[in-house]
Amino acid sequence: MNQAIPDTALHGFRSGYVALIGRPNAGKSTLLNRLVGEKIAAVSNKPQTTRFAIQGIITRPEGQIVLVDTPGVHKPGYLLNRRMMSAVHEALAGVNLVVLMRDASVSTGNGDRFVFELVRESQKPAILALNKIDKIADKADLLALIEFYRDQHDWQAIVPLSARKGKAVDALLGEIIKNLPEGEAVFGADELTDQPMRVLVAEIVREKILETTGEELPYVTAVVTERYDESEPGLVRINCAILVERQSQKKIIVGRAGERIKDIGTRARQDILPLLDGQRVYLELFVKVEADWRNSHVALNDLGIRE
Ligand SMILES: Nc1nc2c(ncn2[C@@H]2O[C@H](COP(=O)(O)OP(=O)(O)OP(=O)(O)O)[C@@H](O)[C@H]2O)c(=O)[nH]1
Ligand SMILES: [Mg+2]
Incomplete structure (x- = not known):
């Protein structure tokens, strides 16, 4: 992934790949x-929201960062989860710099130690981002956490921040750019992601499902855009299939008299519209039962969740 950087046009501009x-x-x-300035990745309060690596391109006067968002590190059970973890390893191997992010408002667990080891073993320069400081009541707790990590590794920087509130994200950005090699921009300043519209749309729909349903459905639900048709000027027709594993789960997504799927569609349209430069959108959602898609190579390939 590293680019060969020409010796010309170096005026202190820095660029590179960074894994989150x-x-x-x-x-x-x-x-x-937040750093990209558009919604390109699904966010939810349910764990394991991100399922594959998503590149966000951040261009500033001082440099260009290709920030690779990755699935949260967890113990893989299904083939889906194994592929999610390969995405993490692949991202780690291909970047100039790593940002290890943790929720600083909860106590340190085995999972945190595991992720730390993963980053240490990668032998990449690393920045520690201590997130959710808006949730920390006692600043002494945060200072103790900083001390704890400072002793364990030769970090390029430790940055406490709040991604949700936008607090200190510019400080993190500055530290990232500082630690990248000098080099030219690889992408145009208007490019924001490596993901095509059909994937962004499917991820938005999935996010709305996570938002409107309970604890169990997130893991058994996937979304794929089966039609993305721009043939009519000013209008985009989109059909998304929502996969679940059982008939009972389909009922939950559809809801009483179709209320929930309608709500999911309305919420998704709201987030899709800003990505379409004023075009109108017809969004059609339908639910498909596909038993065991999480263990199916074919289904996962269709979903773009690759080996
Ligand atoms: N209070 C608070 N909540 C935050 C902050 N940053 C993220 N969150 C919330 O934390 C939850 C998880 O956020 P995500 O961005 O989806 O987390 P992630 O690390 O990408 O999760 P995975 O994709 O599952 O690995 C969401 O409910 C966010 O709104 C923060 O700075 N403060
Ligand atoms: Mg995520």
């Missing part, structure tokens, strides 16, 4: 969206 690594729910995708 952490446990599920740490706030990685929230940070990605």
